[in-house]
Amino acid sequence: MKLFSSVNDVSNIHQIVSEAISQKQNPFADEQLGKHKTLGLIFLNPSLRTRLSTQKAALNLGMQVMVMNLDKEGWALETQDGVIMNGTTVEHIREAAGVMGEYCDVIGFRSFPGLVNREEDYSEEIFNKFVKFCGVPVLSLESAIRHPLQSLADLVTIEELKKTEKPKVVLTWAPHVKPLPQAVANSFAEWMNKADYDFVITHPEGYDLAPEFVGNAFVTNNQDEALAGADFVYVKNWSSYNDYGKILTDGEGWMMTNEKLKLTNNAGVMHCLPVRRGLELSHEILDGPNSLVLNQANNRVWAAQAVLKSILESLT
Amino acid sequence: MKLFSSVNDVSNIHQIVSEAISQKQNPFADEQLGKHKTLGLIFLNPSLRTRLSTQKAALNLGMQVMVMNLDKEGWALETQDGVIMNGTTVEHIREAAGVMGEYCDVIGFRSFPGLVNREEDYSEEIFNKFVKFCGVPVLSLESAIRHPLQSLADLVTIEELKKTEKPKVVLTWAPHVKPLPQAVANSFAEWMNKADYDFVITHPEGYDLAPEFVGNAFVTNNQDEALAGADFVYVKNWSSYNDYGKILTDGEGWMMTNEKLKLTNNAGVMHCLPVRRGLELSHEILDGPNSLVLNQANNRVWAAQAVLKSILESLT
Amino acid sequence: MKLFSSVNDVSNIHQIVSEAISQKQNPFADEQLGKHKTLGLIFLNPSLRTRLSTQKAALNLGMQVMVMNLDKEGWALETQDGVIMNGTTVEHIREAAGVMGEYCDVIGFRSFPGLVNREEDYSEEIFNKFVKFCGVPVLSLESAIRHPLQSLADLVTIEELKKTEKPKVVLTWAPHVKPLPQAVANSFAEWMNKADYDFVITHPEGYDLAPEFVGNAFVTNNQDEALAGADFVYVKNWSSYNDYGKILTDGEGWMMTNEKLKLTNNAGVMHCLPVRRGLELSHEILDGPNSLVLNQANNRVWAAQAVLKSILESLT
Numbered sequence: 040m041k042l043f044s045s046v047n048d049v050s051n052i053h054q055i056v057s058e059a060i061s062q063k064q065n066p067f068a069d070e071q072l073g074k075h076k077t078l079g080l081i082f083l084n085p086s087l088r089t090r091l092s093t094q095k096a097a098l099n100l101g102m103q104v105m106v107m108n109l110d111k112e113g114w115a116l117e118t119q120d121g122v123i124m125n126g127t128t129v130e131h132i133r134e135a136a137g138v139m140g141e142y143c144d145v146i147g148f149r150s151f152p153g154l155v156n157r158e159e160d161y162s163e164e165i166f167n168k169f170v171k172f173c174g175v176p177v178l179s180l181e182s183a184i185r186h187p188l189q190s191l192a193d194l195v196t197i198e199e200l201k202k203t204e205k206p207k208v209v210l211t212w213a214p215h216v217k218p219l220p221q222a223v224a225n226s227f228a229e230w231m232n233k234a235d236y237d238f239v240i241t242h243p244e245g246y247d248l249a250p251e252f253v254g255n256a257f258v259t260n261n262q263d264e265a266l267a268g269a270d271f272v273y274v275k276n277w278s279s280y281n282d283y284g285k286i287l288t289d290g291e292g293w294m295m296t297n298e299k300l301k302l303t304n305n306a307g308v309m310h311c312l313p314v315r316r317g318l319e320l321s322h323e324i325l326d327g328p329n330s331l332v333l334n335q336a337n338n339r340v341w342a343a344q345a346v347l348k349s350i351l352e353s354l355t
Numbered sequence: 356m357k358l359f360s361s362v363n364d365v366s367n368i369h370q371i372v373s374e375a376i377s378q379k380q381n382p383f384a385d386e387q388l389g390k391h392k393t394l395g396l397i398f399l400n401p402s403l404r405t406r407l408s409t410q411k412a413a414l415n416l417g418m419q420v421m422v423m424n425l426d427k428e429g430w431a432l433e434t435q436d437g438v439i440m441n442g443t444t445v446e447h448i449r450e451a452a453g454v455m456g457e458y459c460d461v462i463g464f465r466s467f468p469g470l471v472n473r474e475e476d477y478s479e480e481i482f483n484k485f486v487k488f489c490g491v492p493v494l495s496l497e498s499a500i501r502h503p504l505q506s507l508a509d510l511v512t513i514e515e516l517k518k519t520e521k522p523k524v525v526l527t528w529a530p531h532v533k534p535l536p537q538a539v540a541n542s543f544a545e546w547m548n549k550a551d552y553d554f555v556i557t558h559p560e561g562y563d564l565a566p567e568f569v570g571n572a573f574v575t576n577n578q579d580e581a582l583a584g585a586d587f588v589y590v591k592n593w594s595s596y597n598d599y600g601k602i603l604t605d606g607e608g609w610m611m612t613n614e615k616l617k618l619t620n621n622a623g624v625m626h627c628l629p630v631r632r633g634l635e636l637s638h639e640i641l642d643g644p645n646s647l648v649l650n651q652a653n654n655r656v657w658a659a660q661a662v663l664k665s666i667l668e669s670l671t
Numbered sequence: 672m673k674l675f676s677s678v679n680d681v682s683n684i685h686q687i688v689s690e691a692i693s694q695k696q697n698p699f700a701d702e703q704l705g706k707h708k709t710l711g712l713i714f715l716n717p718s719l720r721t722r723l724s725t726q727k728a729a730l731n732l733g734m735q736v737m738v739m740n741l742d743k744e745g746w747a748l749e750t751q752d753g754v755i756m757n758g759t760t761v762e763h764i765r766e767a768a769g770v771m772g773e774y775c776d777v778i779g780f781r782s783f784p785g786l787v788n789r790e791e792d793y794s795e796e797i798f799n800k801f802v803k804f805c806g807v808p809v810l811s812l813e814s815a816i817r818h819p820l821q822s823l824a825d826l827v828t829i830e831e832l833k834k835t836e837k838p839k840v841v842l843t844w845a846p847h848v849k850p851l852p853q854a855v856a857n858s859f860a861e862w863m864n865k866a867d868y869d870f871v872i873t874h875p876e877g878y879d880l881a882p883e884f885v886g887n888a889f890v891t892n893n894q895d896e897a898l899a900g901a902d903f904v905y906v907k908n909w910s911s912y913n914d915y916g917k918i919l920t921d922g923e924g925w926m927m928t929n930e931k932l933k934l935t936n937n938a939g940v941m942h943c944l945p946v947r948r949g950l951e952l953s954h955e956i957l958d959g960p961n962s963l964v965l966n967q968a969n970n971r972v973w974a975a976q977a978v979l980k981s982i983l984e985s986l987t
Contacts, residue, residue: 067391075699077727087429087451091421091458095393098419103730105723108428112740113719114945123949125848130945133957134964135719138944141969142723216441312454313430313446317439325449332450337457383707403745403767407737407774411709414735424744532757628770629746629762633755641765648766653773 040349042170043178044163045185046229052194059195059338059345066099066344072351073102079143080106080180083116083165084151088312089180089188092339093147096347099340105143109135118165132165133172140173145350148173152183152220154284160184161249176350178343184249186222189311189335190230191342196335197236197271200307205237206270207304211262212242213319214290215276223311224277225252232256241265245287249280262293269303271331274310274320296321300329307331356665358486359494360479361501362545368510375511375654375661382415382660388667389418395459396422396496399432399481400467404628405496405504408655409463412663415656421459425451434481448481449488456489461666464489468499468536470600476500477565492666494659500565502538504662505627506546508654512647513552513587515654516623521553522586523620527578528558529635530606531592539627540593541568548572557581561603565596578609585619587647590626590636612637616645623647672981674802675810676795677817678861684826691827691970691977698731698976704983705734711775712738712812715748715797716783720944721812721820724971725779728979731972737775741767750797764797765804772805777982780805784815784852786916792816793881808982810975816881818854821943821967822862823974828967829868829903832939837869838902839936843894844874845951846922847908855943856909857884864888873897877919881912894925901935903963906942906952928953932961939963 042048049055062068078097080090090106097104107113116135117128124131139146148169152160166182179187197206208231210224225248231238232254239257240248247258259265266272274295279285294317295308308320308329316322324330358364365371378384394413396406406422413420423429432451433444440447455462464485468476482498495503513522524547526540541564547554548570556564556572563574575581582588590611595601610633611624624645630636640646674680681687694700710729712722722738729736739745748767749760756763771778780801784792798814811819829838840863842856857880863870864886872880872888879890891897898904906927911917926949927940940961946952956962 077730079723085429087423087425087446088454090428091395091423091455094421095419095458098393103727105726107719107723109719111427111743112722113717117948121949121954124947125950129947130719131948133948134944134946137965138720138968139723141965142727142972312450314450315440315445316433316447316449317437318441322437333453333457336454340458401745403739403741403762404770406744407711407739407771410737411735411774414709427743628766630766631756631761632749632763632765633753634757638753649769649773652770656774 040346041176041353043187043346043350044166044182045187046190046233052233055191055345056195056198058348059191059341060199062344062348063341069348070099070101072348073097073100076144076351077103077105077142079139079146080104081139081146082108082149082180083110084149086149086180088336088339089149093180093343096340096343099344100347100351118168132168136169136172137174140175143175144354145176145347146173147178147180149180150182154218154220154278157283176353178346178350181222183220184222185226187226188339188342188346189223190226191346192335192338193227193273193309194230194234195338195342196309196331201270203270205235207237207239207268208271208273209239209241209265209269210273210275211265211295212246212293213274213276213295214293215315215319218278218284218286219276221248221277221280224248224275227273228252228254228256239265243288243290243293245279245282246277247280263302266299266302269306272303272306272308274308276319294318294321295324297323300324305329309335312336356662357492357669359503359662359666360482360498361503362506362549368549371507371661372511372514374664375507375657376515378660378664379657385664386415386417388664389413389416392460392667392670393419393421393458395455395462396420397455397462398424398465398496399426400465402465402496404652404655405465409496409659412656412659415660416663416667434484448484452485452488453490456491459491460670461492461663462489463494463496465496466498470534470536470594473599492669494662494666497538499536500538501542503542504655504658505539506542507658507662508651509543509589509625510546510550511654511658512625512651517586519586521551523553523555523584524587524589525555525557525581525585526589526591527581527611528562528609529590529592529611530609531631531635534594534600534602535592537564537593537596540564540591543589544568544570544572555581559604559606559609561595561597562593563596579618582615582618585622588619588622588624590624592635610634610637611640613639616640621645625651628652672978673808673985675819675978675982676798676814677819678822678865684865687823687977688827688830690980691823691973692831694976694980695973701980702731702733704980705729705732708776708983709735709737709774711771711778712736713771713778714740714781714812715742716781718781718812720968720971721781725812725975728972728975731976732979732983750800764800768801768804769806772807775807776986777808777810777979778805779810779812781812782814786850786852786910789915808985810978810982813854815852816854817858819858820971820974820978821855822858824967824970825859825905825941826862826866827970827974828941828963833902835902837867839869839871839900840903840905841871841873841897841901842905842907843897843927844878844925845906845908845927846925847947847951850910850916850918851908853880853909853912856880856907859905860884860886860888871897875920875922875925877911877913878909879912895934898931898934901938904935904938904940906940908951926950926953927956929955929959932956937961941967944968
């Protein structure tokens with residue numbers, strides 16, 4: 040693999056899930072594979088899980104890791120072409136990406152959306168430019184509209200714990216105080232569609248995801264209907280795609296609780312973290328036996344390790 | 356050892372001092388011990404000596420190190436239970452600690468006190484919650500009321516240089532322009548009490564440390580009386596414990612100088628650093644032969660290495 | 672080598688260029704040399720290329736690397752002697768440097784000029800104090816008035832690509848919106864003088880570099896005259912040395928373009944980066960075949976590796 044930016048970059052999702060589980064069982068089996076190879080982790084936005092889990096995965100594979108928080112340690116990047124750079128941006132992404140490609144064999148890159156201009160965000164302009172100009176294999180550490188390492192870890196978590204071949208998986212919108220990207224929801228949806236589960240999305244009116252991500256999912260504004268018999272419930276806030284980047288409702292009644300859990304098939308409750316307790320998810324669920332959030336976080340390591348292994352194997 | 360948060364976590368202080376000195380003589384003797392083990396260093400507050408010395412100690416032991424400045428690279432943590440997180444805190448310490456425990460075999464954690472609510476600070480709430488929810492061995496990189504790695508390095512320094520079995524050790528308050536935690540003074544006092552030296556504490560009125568830390572020390576507001584015949588003088592500012600977190604005096608006359616050194620038994624002068632020159636300690640002392648501040652800083656490595664070794668040996 | 676702060680610290684520039692090219696051809700040939708040696712990279716100012724390339728060079732040599740962004744992770748340093756530190760500076764450079772020398776075998780240090788007091792900046796006070804008080808070998812990661820790792824990488828780039836023994840090399844001033852240090856221009860000039868090329872400097876009136884850096888260069892305010900027949904053109908902004916730290920002109924007409932390239936001998940165009948596109952250098956040049964900026968960036972690794980190798984060999 041030369042690029043890991045969406046589910047479409049993976050030729051066989053079952054194979055990469057198997058690889059992740061295999062890495063989990065034997066974390067140091069491939070520690071010679073990354074010898075003399077350097078992974079650069081470039082963040083334009085904050086990160087905790089993604090940074091630590093990807094760093095750990097790379098170290099397990101014997102790689103060297105260099106972390107650069109460009110937003111804090113570096114400077115503002117220009118992403119528009121042809122402009123006169125006489126303002127506050129200090130370096131163009133063409134040079135910045137090119138230079139980092141000179142120092143790294145593989146690069147992980149994170150850049151959040153602006154949530155102002157939908158067309159711009161959904162074109163993945165910054166991520167795609169970075170990929171183009173760095174000239175080395177790139178894995179997404181979350182881009183404007185996707186978070187594929189998270190989704191792969193989520194898929195691994197479900198595959199490890201599912202009791203039926205085609206579990207019912209529900210993605211439910213949850214309230215939040217800040218407008219958040221659609222990235223995690225988009226990515227989860229496209230991976231679930233590919234996994235061919237019984238996949239349902241539920242959210243208040245006005246929060247429909249982009250059609251290319253919804254795919255074949257059943258969509259309803261009735262959360263209770265969605266939750267009925269669910270094996271896994273993925274809780275996540277996102278801001279509106281149609282009224283782009285906006286918060287349309289305070290979402291009263293949409294928080295996931297033990298009461299709602301009764302509607303499900305004793306579902307495992309998932310969240311990518313960080314989670315707002317008492318707002319997105321109740322304390323009782325997070326502290327109870329149905330929470331899978333730490334399983335998901337743990338699986339971030341093995342998802343990253345499977346992806347990095349595949350990238351390392353593709354290096355000449 | 357599964358936890359290093361105070362002198363009480365050490366079964367035998369003479370043994371751990373010996374271990375630190377042994378590591379100093381042969382820094383790479385145990386470099387296989389930490390193979391495939393990851394140390395996370397999590398800072399909610401700035402650090403220079405603690406970060407570098409602990410990182411170095413872990414590398415000497417063959418560990419991988421991941422540093423996370425949560426205050427700068429991450430986001431604000433919620434520490435209260437049961438609240439609705441609809442404010443500025445982005446993640447609860449339950450999840451943040453739990454996740455970091457998934458990625459690290461051992462964690463070092465730093466969190467300073469607020470210096471507003473004494474009961475809260477002295478309950479070590481944040482540190483204790485982190486320990487509880489991360490689920491892996493933790494060493495304190497300074498908590499609200501203790502700085503045990505500093506104190507162990509201080510003890511090593513005294514043990515290396517003392518000329519009598521029970522040297523006279525004086526902890527003297529010094530002036531400062533900002534209200535500082537009592538952590539270093541508290542910790543130094545509890546380690547000196549355990550070491551069973553001739554231990555004296557001197558400070559202006561109103562700066563008494565908490566009784567559980569003072570222990571059997573002789574306490575006086577007369578600095579000259581305290582310094583008389585001292586073998587080691589530890590200079591440190593702290594804010595008031597009784598009038599919690601307050602500065603009660605500008606401390607004129609309390610700065611340690613060569614003039615005062617004459618009262619002592621040619622004492623070694625100690626400070627944990629960073630030190631305010633010309634305010635806490637005179638330039639002449641810091642630039643003179645009695646200063647032990649770099650000895651202490653150097654011993655931070657071996658203190659951390661002895662603690663990490665003991666923790667690594669306890670991992671199954 | 673115990674110190675790398677300027678071209679004068681290098682006994683033979685041809686030899687160190689050869690060493691850099693040799694490291695480039697075989698990056699891991701000396702990976703045992705740095706075993707058990709720690710490089711500290713201390714930044715008082717932001718860095719991208721310098722940090723990543725020096726970190727990579729050290730890892731190639733088998734060293735451990737600890738990065739400290741003192742401006743962000745640490746605190747403000749006091750550099751004046753004899754003052755009462757009752758203000759905003761938290762630690763004196765004497766202690767900060769001394770402590771870091773206890774933890775590192777070699778230190779890289781970056782400190783930019785204030786551009787207010789010329790005498791102070793040109794005395795290299797902060798850099799020299801750091802060197803003095805840390806007590807271990809130091810390599811400059813850019814000081815107030817020099818950037819020697821950049822210049823060595825630039826020299827390697829020219830040596831790799833030159834077609835004549837003594838190429839014509841032109842350093843041309845370029846417009847910028849912020850007052851920048853003279854460091855890169857100064858350093859480039861002193862390395863070019865040492866290399867004994869046909870070296871020309873061109874800039875608008877008032878932008879003369881300090882005489883000790885100009886050396887034997889031919890200086891002209893006529894850019895076209897300077898560019899005529901050039902083999903290499905180094906484009907760089909700097910603020911005024913005479914009217915210290917000031918911007919004297921918006922520099923209209925001084926941007927390097929393809930039109931001006933026609934005056935040259937199909938010159939290779941160089942810049943240390945970050946570059947302001949459309950202001951210092953045209954988009955067409957940066958995206959065209961004459962740009963050497965990524966060659967220079969790549970050679971930063973091998974320049975640093977040659978310097979670090981020489982320093983490591985000098986350690987007892």
